[in-house]
Amino acid sequence: MITNKGFEKIDTPRKAVRVAIPASTANLGPGFDTLGMALGLYSWIEMKEAAQTSITLLGDQLYGIPTDKTNLIYKMAQAVFRKANVSIPELEITMYSDIPLTRGLGSSASALIGALAAANALTGHVLPDEELLHMATAFEKHPDNVGASLYGGIVVATWDGQHANCVRITPPTELQALVIIPDFQLSTTKAREVLPTQLSMADAIYNISRSSLLVAALYSGKLHLIREAMQDRLHQPYRATLVPGMEQILEQATNHGALGIALSGAGPTMIAFVDRHSAQKEQLAHYLMDTMKAQGITASTLWLEPVTEGVIYYYDTETYSFMDIVKGEVRL
Numbered sequence: 001m002i003t004n005k006g007f008e009k010i011d012t013p014r015k016a017v018r019v020a021i022p023a024s025t026a027n028l029g030p031g032f033d034t035l036g037m038a039l040g041l042y043s044w045i046e047m048k049e050a051a052q053t054s055i056t057l058l059g060d061q062l063y064g065i066p067t068d069k070t071n072l073i074y075k076m077a078q079a080v081f082r083k084a085n086v087s088i089p090e091l092e093i094t095m096y097s098d099i100p101l102t103r104g105l106g107s108s109a110s111a112l113i114g115a116l117a118a119a120n121a122l123t124g125h126v127l128p129d130e131e132l133l134h135m136a137t138a139f140e141k142h143p144d145n146v147g148a149s150l151y152g153g154i155v156v157a158t159w160d161g162q163h164a165n166c167v168r169i170t171p172p173t174e175l176q177a178l179v180i181i182p183d184f185q186l187s188t189t190k191a192r193e194v195l196p197t198q199l200s201m202a203d204a205i206y207n208i209s210r211s212s213l214l215v216a217a218l219y220s221g222k223l224h225l226i227r228e229a230m231q232d233r234l235h236q237p238y239r240a241t242l243v244p245g246m247e248q249i250l251e252q253a254t255n256h257g258a259l260g261i262a263l264s265g266a267g268p269t270m271i272a273f274v275d276r277h278s279a280q281k282e283q284l285a286h287y288l289m290d291t292m293k294a295q296g297i298t299a300s301t302l303w304l305e306p307v308t309e310g311v312i313y314y315y316d317t318e319t320y321s322f323m324d325i326v327k328g329e330v331r332l
């Protein structure tokens, strides 16, 4: 069936859907607003047609998020329905998230993508994924984190204010990530405010060459190049003023077993890539924790897997409870 907006439905409309959305790490060092990677840490959203709108937020990570119709998920769902020319004014929305809020692991991107994907599934997937990417990027203003949550894997993306291009590549199998998550929030807005409005030609060349090398290294599995390829002069030197210990960690982590290291998204989390067979994994985790502790910052580490899959859809909402899916007792 072709809708009057010219989109083709690829599935039957549904009354209810659940989606799992991966976290993301954006930039990967030099690829500011361009590179992203999906990580095996998830948010889950259930969306159902309802007689009256209700929004239930479960778990510890969503504290403070509004539960009325100003909620981002409700608003993005309505934007999908408008674009798809479908009317579903009232929704029952439930969300649970393991992605820490405002720490640079893409909580807002996962909420956005989850809302768009779940609403689109209710319409019968009227909108193609590219349209969801455009809508999410128009909201976030950069495609790196939303692209990773939508498509999974590593994304290389551009945005010109109207149109996003995005190519997904499969992460090398040996790659594993260790994140250190400081116990304070740093909003993306604040972390963008400290950035300069102009760069020198030398710094621009520095970043273009590293970002290009990083994509080639990840694509070809030449992981020994990551150390150099993850260097950045565009955003990290400025953002280091906001994260105690960051400068030292970015300089020293490769001496403690990291293949490469970067601020994750807008921070304050930092992400180290390691060879999963490395004998220095424990040493690296200790080094990161000790460095933050020396700065008087409480933090925690978490091993994460790069994931190849983006949004996961669950349609059988009758058989399994929402929390069975969240707790991983049901997989596709």
Ligand SMILES: Nc1ncnc2c1ncn2[C@@H]1O[C@H](COP(=O)(O)OP(=O)(O)O)[C@@H](O)[C@H]1O
Residues within 6 Å of the ligand: 062, 065, 066, 071, 072, 073, 095, 100, 101, 102, 103, 104, 105, 106, 107, 108, 109, 111, 186, 187, 188, 189, 265, 266
């Ligand atoms: N489930 C959600 N529902 C509504 N808003 C959300 C949700 N998750 C995150 N957000 C919004 O995104 C903000 C965090 O975004 P941001 O500063 O970009 O950090 P992050 O790196 O976690 O995405 C939160 O303060 C909140 O306003």
Ligand SMILES: N[C@@H](CCOP(=O)(O)O)C(=O)O
Residues within 6 Å of the ligand: 024, 026, 027, 032, 033, 034, 103, 104, 105, 106, 107, 108, 109, 142, 144, 145, 188, 191, 192, 264, 265, 266, 267
């Ligand atoms: N390129 C953006 C990415 C922000 O990602 P988030 O996950 O921290 O929201 C930036 O660096 O500002």
